Amino acid sequence: MSEEKFDVIIVGGGIAGSVTALLLARAGLEVVMIERGNYSGAKNMTGGRLYSHCFNGIIPDFAEIAPIERKVMHERVSMMTETSNFTFDYTSDRLAQPGKESYIVLRGIFDRWLAEQAEKAGAMAVNGILVENLIIRDGKVCGVIAGEEQMFADTVVLADGANSQLTTKAGLQRKPVTPHQIAIGAKELFELDEKKIEGRFNLAPGEGSAWLFAGWPSGGMTGGGFIYTNKASVSLGIVVTAAEFINARKSVNELLEQFKAHSAVKPLIEGSKLIEYSGHMVAEGGYGMLPRLYSDGVVAVGDAAHLVINAGYTVRGMDLAVGSAAAAAAAIISAKSRGDFSEKSLSMYKRLLDDSFVMRDMRRFRKYPRFMENRRIFNEYPEMADEIFAGVFVTDGAPQASMFSKIFKTAKKNGLRNLAKDCIKGVSTL
Amino acid sequence: MTEEEKLGVNKFHVDENFSHIEINKEACPEDIMTLVRACPAGLYKYNDGTLTHDCAGCFECGVCRILSAGKVVSRWEFPKGGKGIEYRFG
Known part of the structure; x- marks a missing residue:
């Protein structure tokens, strides 16, 4: 040329x-x-x-x-342990407001x-x-x-x-990018019939679900799992801070396999076919890494x-x-x-x-990457959710304590001071 | 499923003439094991004290470059234009 x-x-x-x-x-x-x-x-x-x-x-x-x-009409967030899963599921017409909606x-x-x-x-x-x-x-x-x-x-x-x-x-x-500033994203894509997706995820035609998981999918490391519904496939994956693998017990693939095998996940992709496996780097350092x-x-x-x-x-x-x-x-x-x-x-x-909204939001969440390094979010809190809800829902005929005392007892075990600190920090960084 | 089985469903343009990642086989075993765990495509293999690495299958994510530049990874470049992974869905 x-x-x-x-x-x-x-x-x-x-x-x-x-x-x-x-x-x-x-x-x-x-x-x-x-x-x-x-x-x-x-x-x-x-x-x-x-x-x-x-x-x-x-x-x-x-x-x-x-x-x-698909248009996201269900926002789901879960706390998952090896043997339990606690999910909240938000759906609202507000998610569909023109100009405010999101798409997979x-x-x-x-x-x-x-x-x-x-x-x-x-x-x-x-x-x-x-x-x-x-x-x-x-x-x-x-x-x-x-x-x-x-x-x-x-x-x-x-x-x-x-x-x-x-x-x-x-x-x-x-300055060179460090392993603490990036995460590894790995995703499997499963082909699944549209009707089956809508049935399994409780969706109207064309609507989708965004779902994030804390705890078990990342093996307690900083990160999480995700599941998104596409038109005729389901995306399932994990994102974990790269530095975590320096002393990790599990590989990316082992984490993916155990996430897929979890009783709360397995039925969602049952009978589907893997059609792509992908990976990418995610810059997660936030404002301080720009x-x-x-x-x-x-x-x-x-x-x-x-x-x-x-x-x-x-x-x-x-x-x-x-x-x-x-x-x-x-x-x-x-x-x-x-x-x-x-x-x-x-x-x-x-x-x-x-x-613009870009830097306004980058600045607003600038403390969040440090907060997310707090391991309690990925370990103690999913365990705590499991204990609280086991206390609420598991009935064996023994005298029942009040709901409040069950929650208080579980929270106390994990340290009320830490819990209060994390709540305040979490809310103030958001 | 193993990484290899998963990579089997991907579309990939192999470049027989160019390895876009060069590794140092003498690197410290701890650093090697970090990449064995972290590489999503499972391309770093360490068996009986020997490191092997295959560029075919690579997602070009660059995580090994950030984790181990100057240690296990002695050179990291992108594959030539049009070569390497090709996501049909992404």
Whole structure:
């Protein structure tokens, strides 16, 4: 390729990359998006759902036209021990309010569609090409290197995911990422008849269930299990902090196997067929882990910028990817109008992000990663739930104590002081 | 089910000419065991004091890179464009 120069090169064709490309192309900029997979989403997976609010003003009717799996109408959270499981299940019309609802998606399917929207708007999408390095001149990022080829642009957008090494090359990721800041996500996808899914999960047609588990699925380590209902398949997996495996007794696969074998899980996937096994890195360090987000000629968006919120009962990344893409695109369009792509000019990205839901929520949950390192949540509390409910429901003819005294006795055993401390901390960090 | 059985259902483009991960077989056994447990694809195997690793099947998640760069993992790159794992569902 000759010294062709684009307005913007986007590295990575996932959600953050595709939305950035879409918005820049709509504004008339010359954009090329380079994806290393054979199609957008080929390298991506999720153990989560997409909150629709992020598409307001971008693709307002996305829920009608995008290939989504199911709308989440049941929010389930469980505390699980080896032999017990306590679940709460919230369902409400409020979960279905337009603009506030969330959707389960499969990334190999969804991202492909999203990249097509960017292409329709005029962006050029190149698949199957790995960007190996950046061209940096006098400290300014001015292009990318892929094999023998060099391509130049005024701005390079790094949308290359949680495992980005280009953010380090660009000088944005200055300290190495540590095993405490990331988690391992592993997921099995089981093909199951739509009607069976709706029956087993108590769902109306088209409705879905998001379900998170604390305790047994992660073997008491920091992390948890998840089950999501897709259209005609069920996603089941675990997410565990990487550092936990340094002294772990079990492997990722052993944890998955014991989770699937649990009596509360086994009937849900009975008779289904495994159709895919996937894994991914999750950046879980929160606000304290954020790299620099921009520099001369370069910005980072989505997972590459480690924009993920893990609040225990919910995990968000995809809506933050969309939000950061919108902020980055607006900043680049403005930089283009000034003809200035310096760090100072692109700092508008950070300002827009700070004022958006992305950073408001990142800041709000900034203490949460430390709180989640508290092992009691994954060990003592699921055990406690088991004891309390065994006390309430198991009847053997012996004299029954009052409900309050049963709960108090169990709580006392685990240390009232710790319990009170964790409650206050938990509530205040949320 | 073993990891191998699970990987059998995945779509994967093997690159016969390029190993995107290079390992140090002399690494400390404790560090090796961390990767044996942590690799979701179960590609690190340690039997009778010998470490073996296969790039075919890799999810390219990079967790081994973060856990063990400079220890067990001596080089970690992405596979060439179009090679490696291809999620049909994701």
